[in-house]
Amino acid sequence: MDIQIGTTKKLVFVLLDIAGNEVTGLGSTFTVTYSKNGVAFVAGSGAKTEVGSGAYTYDQVADETDTQGPLLYEIIGAGTDVQRLLYEVVGYLSTPHLLGTIFATIQDIEAFLQIEITTPAQILSAQRALIEATAAIRNYTHQYLGRVDDDAITLDSKGWTRMFLPELPVIDVSAVVEDGETLTVDDDYKLGQYGVLHRIGQKWASGIQIITITYSHGYETIPDDIVAVCTRAASRGYQAGLRAADSAGVMGVASKQLGDFSVSFVSEAGGGVGEGVMGASAARMLLLSEKEMLDKYRM
Template sequence: MTLPPLATAEDLATALQRPLDPAQADLAIRRASSRVRRYTNQVLSFVAQETAELEGGTQTLQLPQRPLVVDGANPLTVIELADFTGIEYQAIESRDFTRIGSELTRGYPWYGSRTRLMGWPFNRTLGVWTTRVRVTWSHGYQTIPDDITDVVLDLAAMNLTNPLGLRSESIDDYSRTFASETIGGAQLTRDHKAALRPYRRTAISVRPMP
C-alpha cells in the first residue's frame, strides 16, 4: 500500500519562503514522511477498515494503529477466534468489552453461569481475550497534526539544504559546515523525537490479513 506524504511540496515551499523544484520537493517530503512513520511505528494517515489478527491472551487488547476512528461510516468489528475449531465469536462493545482510546478491555460475565463468558467459548478464562483476535477498524488522522507536519517539513528542508550529503563546502573565501543531521540524509533530532513521542507506539504482535 502506497501511503500519502505527511506534508505537501506547497507546504515546504511556504515554510522555506522560496520556489522549489517540484520533483526535489516531493522526494524530500516522501523521505521525511518515511522517517517519521518508521520512528513512530504508525501510519498516521487515515486508513478505513483495515483488518488484522492480533495476539490476545490478556485482558486488554491494544490496537496497533492509532487514533481509533469509530462512527457510522467506520464500525469497529472484533472477532475472537477459537484455535483449531474454526469457531468465531463477535464481541460487542459495552457487552463483551469496553473501549478507552485504542485499548479494548475484555469484560466479565454479566450473568451467573461460569461455563460461558458472555456467550463463548466453553470454560474459557474469565475476562481474557482468546489467543487470537481479528479486528477490523479505521484509524489515523484525516488532517495530519501540525506538530507532525512541522517535523516532516524540517527534515525535508534539511534534505534540500544538503542534498549531496556534504559535511562542509567552500566557495572562494566563503565556507560553511553542515549539521551532522543533514549528512547522508536528514535524521531525526532529539527535538524531533520529543515532538513525535506522543504518537509513537511500542511493538505489538500483529498478523496482517491477506
C-alpha cells in the same frame, strides 16, 4: 506507485479548484504534461475523458513509460489547481506498497524556505524529500498516523481482559472475531480510551493469532506539529540535494572560485547536522527537538 517500463495505465484523478472544490464539466479540455527523470515537461498525447463528479482519466501512451526513473504528471484545466501525479518507471514491476498520506506538501516547503519550487527536477526532489520525511516520522513513532478505514489485523492474546490496538487514535471498531466466533459490541466487547478493547464478562481467549479485529484509526487531518516536523525534515533533505547537485555530488565542498578555478573543502565531525565528509546523505532526518515533538505520538 511503480509502473513497468513500456506498459501503460489509465490514470484516474480528481481536479479541484484552489478552494478544494471539485471542478466538473471540463470534458477533455484539461491539459496533461509529463516529465521523465526531471527533464522539461512535454504535452501528453493520450486520450482524456471526464467520468463525473470532478473525476477524469488520462490514458498513458508507450513513449511516456519507455525510460526507467521518476515520471511526473501535471494536470490543469480551466479554473482548477494543478494536480500532480508521481510514478516510478521500473524494469520490472516490484511489489506495490501503500504510501498513503504524506504529512506535508511542496507548498509547505516553499513557505518554510521562502522559495518557489517549479522545475520538474525541483518538484521531484521535493516530493522525494516529503516521502522520506513521512517515512522517518512513521518509523520513529511506530504509527501510521494517517486515516485508515476498516483495517483488519489478527493478534496474539495472553488471555487478559484487555487488548491493546496497535494504531492510534482508534476511531471505531467494526468487527471482532475471537477464535472463529463473531462477537457483539457492548455485549461481548467495548472500546475504551487509548485504543484499549475490553472483553465484557470474561477474558479474551488465549492463543497465537486468535483474535481478528477490524477497526478504523488515524487522523483525518494530520496534526499541525506532525506537519511542522515533516516540513522541516523534508526541507533539510531538499536543501541537501540542492547542495549535492551544486557540487556535482562531491562531498564537503566549502567554496569555489571561478578565475584560476579552485575548490576548498571542509571536514565535519561525525554527529553534525550538515553534510560534511559524509555527503548530502548525512543530513539528519529527524533532530532531537523534532523527536521530542513526536514523542506524544510514539508507541
